[in-house]
Amino acid sequence: NAGVTQTPKFRVLKTGQSMTLLCAQDMNHEYMYWYRQDPGMGLRLIHYSVGEGTTAKGEVPDGYNVSRLKKQNFLLGLESAAPSQTSVYFCASSYSRLAVSTGELFFGEGSRLTVL
Amino acid sequence: KQEVTQIPAALSVPEGENLVLNCSFTDSAIYNLQWFRQDPGKGLTSLLLIQSSQREQTSGRLNASLDKSSGRSTLYIAASQPGDSATYLCAVLSGSARQLTFGSGTQLTVLP
Numbered sequence: 649n650a651g652v653t654q655t656p657k658f659r660v661l662k663t664g665q666s667m668t669l670l671c672a673q674d675m676n677h678e679y680m681y682w683y684r685q686d687p688g689m690g691l692r693l694i695h696y697s698v699g700e701g702t703t704a705k706g707e708v709p710d711g712y713n714v715s716r717l718k719k720q721n722f723l724l725g726l727e728s729a730a731p732s733q734t735s736v737y738f739c740a741s742s743y744s745r746l747a748v749s750t751g752e753l754f755f756g757e758g759s760r761l762t763v764l
Numbered sequence: 765k766q767e768v769t770q771i772p773a774a775l776s777v778p779e780g781e782n783l784v785l786n787c788s789f790t791d792s793a794i795y796n797l798q799w800f801r802q803d804p805g806k807g808l809t810s811l812l813l814i815q816s817s818q819r820e821q822t823s824g825r826l827n828a829s830l831d832k833s834s835g836r837s838t839l840y841i842a843a844s845q846p847g848d849s850a851t852y853l854c855a856v857l858s859g860s861a862r863q864l865t866f867g868s869g870t871q872l873t874v875l876p
Contacts, residue, residue: 738807
């Protein structure tokens with residue numbers, strides 16, 4: 649039972665380069681989320697999706713784009729990476745909005761991105 | 765805008781000690797509050813969830829309380845063990861979009 653899988657786990661980029669982080673879940677969840685975690689700031693929501701083909705902005709969406717072409721996958725893209733985007737990125741998923749209310753939110757193990 | 769604060773940022777205790785981690789939030793109109801555990805290089809694991817209508821939840825050596833009116837929650841860990849060493853985060857679910865707002869965490873080290 650894989651749960652929530654993030655790839656890659658580590659990546660180093662130069663300023664201006666682009667990349668995509670992939671989140672895959674095998675639990676048939678409707679809701680998927682991308683967070684970033686920075687020292688002393690907790691997790692902050694970047695973008696989220698409430699179903700296949702839908703996306704919405706979270707607290708810190710600037711500089712990121714997302715796509716949810718397939719229900720099981722949620723992609724986070726950086727078109728032109730900046731040093732301020734150095735962070736650990738976490739994906740999470742839940743079956744429904746109600747499931748979030750009952751704590752059924754599952755996290756991946758994170759992707760550490762460094763932008764030089 | 766909901767803000768969540770955790771104090772202290774780091775805590776080191778000897779094995780066997782009982783300890784309390786604190787979490788405060790600015791907007792008391794929450795649906796629930798969760799405590800998570802994060803091990804280095806790993807994702808988050810939910811420990812306890814308290815619905816807004818509840819006062820506390822218990823799981824083994826862990827007890828979490830919620831005082832919604834004062835915007836506070838505590839996580840009590842009894843008889844701490846080195847295996848409890850991790851970062852503990854609290855998060856509140858609030859707002860019409862039902863989004864989680866996280867605190868920055870307390871890094872706990874239990875010394876053998």
